[in-house]
Amino acid sequence: MATETVGTPASLASGNTKVYRNFIDGEWVESSTGETFEDRNPADTREVVAIFQKSGKDDVNAAVEAARLAFERWRLVPAPRRAEIVFLAAEMLAERKEEYSRDMTREMGKVIKETRGDTQEAIDTAYYMAGEGRRMFGPTTPSELPNKFAMAVRHPLGVCGMITPWNFPMAIPSWKLLPAIVCGNTCVIKPAQDTPLSTFNLVRALVDAGLPKGVINIVTGFGASVGGPLTEHPEVRAISLTGSTAVGRTVGVTAAKSFKHCSLELGGKNPMIVLDDANLDLAIEGGLWGGFGTTGQRCTATSRIIVQKGVYREFVDRYVARAKKLKIGNGLDETVDVGPAINEAQLKTDLSYVDIGRDEGAKLACGGNRLDKGDYQYGFFMEPTVFIDVDSKMRIAQEEIFGPVVSILPCDGLEDAIEIANGVEYGLSSSLYTRDVNKAFAAMRDLYAGITYINAPTIGAEVHLPFGGTKATGNGHREGGIGAIDFYTEWKSVYIDYSDKLQRAQIDRPE
Ligand code: NAD
Numbered sequence: 001m002a003t004e005t006v007g008t009p010a011s012l013a014s015g016n017t018k019v020y021r022n023f024i025d026g027e028w029v030e031s032s033t034g035e036t037f038e039d040r041n042p043a044d045t046r047e048v049v050a051i052f053q054k055s056g057k058d059d060v061n062a063a064v065e066a067a068r069l070a071f072e073r074w075r076l077v078p079a080p081r082r083a084e085i086v087f088l089a090a091e092m093l094a095e096r097k098e099e100y101s102r103d104m105t106r107e108m109g110k111v112i113k114e115t116r117g118d119t120q121e122a123i124d125t126a127y128y129m130a131g132e133g134r135r136m137f138g139p140t141t142p143s144e145l146p147n148k149f150a151m152a153v154r155h156p157l158g159v160c161g162m163i164t165p166w167n168f169p170m171a172i173p174s175w176k177l178l179p180a181i182v183c184g185n186t187c188v189i190k191p192a193q194d195t196p197l198s199t200f201n202l203v204r205a206l207v208d209a210g211l212p213k214g215v216i217n218i219v220t221g222f223g224a225s226v227g228g229p230l231t232e233h234p235e236v237r238a239i240s241l242t243g244s245t246a247v248g249r250t251v252g253v254t255a256a257k258s259f260k261h262c263s264l265e266l267g268g269k270n271p272m273i274v275l276d277d278a279n280l281d282l283a284i285e286g287g288l289w290g291g292f293g294t295t296g297q298r299c300t301a302t303s304r305i306i307v308q309k310g311v312y313r314e315f316v317d318r319y320v321a322r323a324k325k326l327k328i329g330n331g332l333d334e335t336v337d338v339g340p341a342i343n344e345a346q347l348k349t350d351l352s353y354v355d356i357g358r359d360e361g362a363k364l365a366c367g368g369n370r371l372d373k374g375d376y377q378y379g380f381f382m383e384p385t386v387f388i389d390v391d392s393k394m395r396i397a398q399e400e401i402f403g404p405v406v407s408i409l410p411c412d413g414l415e416d417a418i419e420i421a422n423g424v425e426y427g428l429s430s431s432l433y434t435r436d437v438n439k440a441f442a443a444m445r446d447l448y449a450g451i452t453y454i455n456a457p458t459i460g461a462e463v464h465l466p467f468g469g470t471k472a473t474g475n476g477h478r479e480g481g482i483g484a485i486d487f488y489t490e491w492k493s494v495y496i497d498y499s500d501k502l503q504r505a506q507i508d509r510p511e
Contacts, residue, residue, distance in 0.1 A: 083133020
């Protein structure tokens with residue numbers, strides 16, 4: 001959680017609280033504004049996890065210049081060598097997994113088993129992308145002319161700007177930084193103001209593994225004052241943003257003005273369909289994990305559960321009974337299931353949707369309240385909340401809440417369920433519980449989303465498959481796997497004529 005403070009970094013360093021400077025050209029640099037902000041623990045706001053620079057446009061300019069100069073050297077380092085550094089960083093992250101996961105729980109509240117998963121995702125991405133350093137394949141293909149050779153090679157773009165959210169504070173930066181540098185780009189990253197520490201931890205492993213100066217630069221601060229100038233900067237060739245659809249729209253429009261490559265990974269309102277023939281034990285387990293894992297603060301969170309009428313009552317009764325039993329608290333306690341909201345504003349949003357749902361006539365089956373007694377008083381805790389008998393047109397069934405609020409909707413069958421599932425502005429993840437293979441294949445075809453799970457909830461992406469969504473979830477790019485290599489490179493087609501004469505394509509047609 002970020003709290004704005006103004007003062008010199010030195011004057012704020014109290015006790016063991018560490019003050020982080022920006023990381024530019026391999027040096028630790030104070031921001032040009034002379035201001036800082038606090039990264040506080042959302043489970044216990046008395047704890048200042050660390051202090052970071054509240055940067056501005058001048059800091060962005062310095063970081064981009066460092067990245068621009070570094071690019072001239074880094075692009076010439078052979079890709080397998082660049083990848084070796086990433087491989088070594090994976091080994092270091094694995095050694096430091098527990099330390100970095102605990103830091104992450106302290107800075108953003110996610111329970112420790114999930115922050116271990118977040119760190120592991122960065123490790124997996126690093127191993128995968130290290131392998132790509134020896135692939136990065138492109139086509140060689142016959143020329144239409146004799147004695148002529150044709151191929152296409154991947155080239156890096158140059159300086160890439162990355163803007164990341166707080167909910168996967170190491171995994172998401174790793175999805176962007178690691179393919180970018182293996183492909184030969186250099187980077188300026190602005191991590192979410194609520195979670196800069198995990199980005200520093202990731203980059204520290206890369207630097208310890210031998211990453212040359214200037215290849216990755218970190219500028220901390222807020223959206224408009226750091227993300228804005230980064231998006232506008234004429235030397236930045238690509239922008240990759242993961243965040244809300246509203247911010248994505250702004251960033252996309254700005255990036256388009258200077259013809260930057262632009263990857264937008266945005267919001268979701270993800271449906272899980274449960275048909276009459278489903279294994280209900282499995283569906284209830286999956287729906288709880290998908291709905292309340294990461295306190296519902298995943299872009300892929302199972303925020304809508306669409307249940308066929310034959311099993312609706314049983315599903316609702318059992319699901320609500322289980323939701324009531326989830327343990328809420330500080331994520332460092334291994335027995336806790338659900339941590340806090342990231343900050344006061346997000347908690348207020350979550351609670352406001354309880355009122356919205358009630359006003360719309362949905363039935364509140366459990367939860368809905370802030371927890372603020374005893375140990376809870378220092379954090380942003382809320383009861384897991386379930387609305388039932390929800391109509392698909394209601395705002396709680398249409399809008400991304402990004403909190404522990406699940407809507408359950410009845411449906412007549414698969415066709416009806418798919419219409420409800422597709423009837424929102426987003427299209428990130430989706431899921432279906434059934435034992436009928438015909439229905440499963442129909443859903444895989446007809447759910448208009450970037451991801452579909454069968455007999456699993458809407459969360460659980462693996463790093464080597466494409467990740468992203470349709471409609472207002474993004475602009476058609478995918479992270480993960482080869483999609484990332486496609487985004488961070490551009491094609492150059494190369495023709496080598498060894499005929500010793502002018503051969504005109506499409507004109508000099510060989511007999
Ligand atoms: P956010 O949009 O508020 O912020 C995302 C990042 O953008 C932050 O670093 C923020 O400082 C920056 N930003 C804000 N305004 C900006 C501006 N005008 N110009 C440039 N940068 C700006 O989102 P958040 O609250 O950090 O994260 C939650 C959102 O992210 C949810 O909507 C969630 O669905 C989405 N998300 C999507 C994915 C995905 O892959 N599709 C993954 C995780 C989160």
